[in-house]
């Protein structure tokens with residue numbers, strides 16, 4: 001099995017690492033767009049054109065499945081990509097609002113994601129579908145992807161953000177950007193046991209299995 005994994009930057013490596021553990025025999029090819037990361041502060045038109053250009057090596061290399069390991073690119077391009085490349089199977093990544101809604105006891109969740117994801121119609125549709133009864137806090141994470149990409153992480157600021165959403169009652173924190181997967185352990189520590197932290201690596205593994213079984 002050949003899996004293609006795309007992200008603007010090192011978020012894809014976090015997802016690929018999880019997939020390698022689940023599918024040790026798979027050939028996993030990762031592609032990124034370091035020249036243009038971060039995508040999360042760009043317009044939908046820019047993200048679409050950059051994603052399409054960056055994906056070309058994967059689209060021409062017979063991947064069984066291409067995983068858009070990028071919430072931002074998924075939100076802004078996956079509908080278009082599925083239309084333009086109907087023979088290619090894609091899996092996208094989206095903030096886990098449905099799971100968060102099922103888990104929360106306080107009715108308050110926090111979604112950490114890029115500005116472009118938070119502004120997207122696809123995210124707003126998710127909120128309407130699964131989050132309409134919830135209080136959803138969207139802390140400002142606009143600088144996080146770039147900080148993580150450059151390994152210049154302001155741990156104090158991230159800790160303050162997490163403490164603040166927990167103080168506001170969030171008992172589930174959704175990591176809606178794959179760059180943040182690299183900080184999952186720090187974020188879990190910052191919650192001091194007050195919130196569950198969700199990211200979709202396992203769900204992607206399950207989705208791959210479903211698609212393979214189908215075909």
Ligand code: DGL
Pocket residue numbers: 007008009011012037038039040041069070071072073114117145146176177178179
């Ligand atoms: N890792 C990407 C995501 O999941 C975005 C990071 C960025 O390029 O801003 O949204």
